[in-house]
Amino acid sequence: MADIFDVVADATRRDILAVLLEREQVSPESHGEISVSEIVAALGLSQPTVSKHLKVLREAGLVSVREEGQHRYYRLDRGPLETLEDWLIPFMSSDAAADAATLAGIEASDAESLKAEQRAFASALGKAFAETAHQVSAVVAPIKRR
Structure with missing residues (x-):
């Protein structure tokens, strides 16, 4: 498991965390959940890049994931x-x-x-x-x- 400082040191991961925080604040009815494709669209990055960073965030305990069929919905874990x-x-x-x-x-x-x-x-x-x-x-x- 990576040190939390290493995890949050990466600008892309901080951007993903910011997207998750924004979803939590702007859309409380979503319980802060957002799909990977929405994160990809918000950041303009490739899906594999976003997925790679989400895995690191998940392993650090900074995000949690809910699977629904082929879709993954992430939310911030404070x-x-x-x-x-x-x-x-x-x-x-x-x-x-x-x-x-x-x-x-x-x-x-x-x-x-x-x-x-x-x-x-x-x-x-x-x-x-x-x-x-x-x-x-x-x-x-x-x-x-x-």
């Missing part, structure tokens, strides 16, 4: 993205610790030390969580295929 967001948040809000420390009357040097400790902890936690999630997925994936 779980892995929420995990990614949880990991990113400490990096995005690094000024929050300094602001809180200032309000609490903590010296600037203490606030910088606190931010560094928080970043180190968040990084370690994020790495441990990502590794654990990867290991669990590697064990569960073969079971799900049965």
